[in-house]
Amino acid sequence: MAKVEINPKILKWAADRVGGIQVLESRFPRLNDWINNKSQPTFKQLETFAKATATPIGYFFLSEPPQEKLTIPHYRTISTRSTDQPSADLLETIRTMERRQEWMRDYLIDLGSEPLSFIGTAKLSDDPKQVAANIKEKLGLKDGWAAERGTWEDALRNLIARIEDIGILIMVSGIVGNNTHRKLNVNEFRGFVLIDEYAPLIFINGADGKAAQMFTLAHELAHIWYGVSAIFDLEQLQPSVDKIEQACNQTAAEFLVPEQEFLNHWKLHHKDTNRYQTIARKFKVSELVVVRRAADLRLIPQQEYFEYYRNKKDEWNNKSSDGGNFYATQTLRVGRRFSQAVISNVKSGKLLYRDAYRLTGLTNSTFEEFVNRQEGAFYE
Template identity: 55%
Template sequence: MTTVAVSERVLRWAIDRTADPIALQQKFPKLPEWLSGESQPTLRQLENFAVATSVPLGYLFLSEPPEERLPIHLFRTLDGKHVTRPSPGLLETVRMMERRQAWMRDYLVERGQEPLSFVGSASAASDPGDIARAMRKTLGIDAGWAKKQSTWEIALRALQRKMENVGILVVVNGIVGNNTRRKLDVKEFRGFVLVDEYAPLVFVNGADAKGAQMFTLAHELAHIWFGKSAAFDLRELQPANDELEQKCDRAAAEFLVPAEELRSVWDQMKHEARPYQMIARHFKVSELVIARRALDLALISREDFLEFYRGYVSRERDSQDQDHVGGNFYLTQHLRISRRFAEAVVRSVKEGRTLYDEAYRLTGLYGTSFERYAQRLDTGE
């Protein structure tokens, strides 16, 4: 049987990319022999190894490991705690979103779409409060927009719809594509934004607690105003030690919870048994956002915030299913694909401008799954 000579360095690089090297060796018992050169894998074994390590098969024929870099900057909150190499999940997700964005940009330009005036409209000299007001004005909401929703979870979905309505692609996903075996790591990144004057795209790590997702979404919205693509971990909902990140953070905080109103409400409710919960009901944001804003305004200490933050995130992650929305596969796709993007792809297919094979690759849905999802889009579900 024909075997393939593979560089030891390339093999070790592929192994290092996996989350569970022990499980990998159990799946490929001869892996130590491949590394030592005692034996070599067959082509079929190498193909299976490529799938197991999420490595393009062609990379395994290189003499040296490829250098993989994120096309955008990854801001890390804690100094000296940066990741030396992005995970395969993050790399693949960013590349997937870049492909969608490029397609959407071409689609919009062909249809005569004008550039979005708000993209890059802020500068380093802009006041975060002014940016927050500009974001609300563009989205067509007022300072008390969230209070009009029945719950903060509904307010979160309303914000996503408002963003898509003005031309921003919003994707929320906790896995790589539709592969439930490949979880995205919240410790690595909470989200990223790809800025484009026609099709800006924000990605929220759906594996994160939903209470934190609203703050991430607002932070990404501010990035679009500054016109800067980036990924960020927002560890403990804190920005990196970077001027741009801190301005985005302040604009996001003011966008969600105006400082003046919070100070007024805080004085009335701070002595209640569960002040964060009561104030969250008033603003229709999560308790986590309220605690984070209270820290900003020096209404609570950092120690108080961290104690609440860790307990809240632990409770919420235990209670929610990150990979489903009401157990409905097709509703989940609205988040994983971006409803605005999906509608454009389906429309293009019907017009004969996009082939089904390309539509399948762009959406990650194939055959009858794509057809059924397209039908649901048509009916407004």
């Protein structure tokens, strides 16, 4: 069968888009030979490789690898990673969210909606405690709001609902679209925020452990108040050195676990064997957030937090899930607010079904059932 001569640099670049050569070697045992120009793939092999790397087939016939750039800043906890090539999964996920945001913006403008007044109202010079208080006020949350919820998972569901109610889109997914073979990499990003005065959008990487998702959500919410789009990895729940990331982290911590309240509980329980569990139940956050807060307030050494994180990481990640009931999971992936807008436009005849399928990532066979279940949709 005829071979196809391909620039080895393009093959290497395509492999890097999905995690590197080592990720693909088992499927493409001749890959190193192709990259080292010892042999060439057949066109059929190239097609399979293109699909595996989510790379358009035409890219392989370019003279140089294309420059794929992120449209928003990517803040890394470890600054040396800043030069890493963004993965195909991240790029595709951002493009999908940007399309949804653009559609939602046009939809709201057509309805005569006003721009959201709280976008970008915070400044880096503001006290994070005051910014956190402003966010709570807008969401209609009182001090100690989480204590009224049964569990921190319940508190997370309630918080998502309140955030959507004030006009913010929230989408949670651990995969690209509905492709279960393309799991999003938490080490690359935990989430991102797309700022827009009509349709700000929060995306949470659902492949992350649920224990970390509450903090990610609060961090992203702070970004909306500061009015700055961003991608971030929050490795070990630590921000990058950038001022905006530091401000958002401080605001998120104060939003979830107010300093004075925390100090009061710490004074009562710091000698308890299960002190982190006890305090976590008070604030309805995960133990991870409590230990992080104790370290930030210098109540424990940073090293104790890092050891705790390492010991618990596998346990938390095992609790992450993008499975379960398909339609409930799909509500998370698409977002309740966005789903309602799409369904409303379909029913009014303003949006074609094929466009609704494209926007939601659903098919003819699943969209109707998804619509029927929306009244009883829930987060899990």
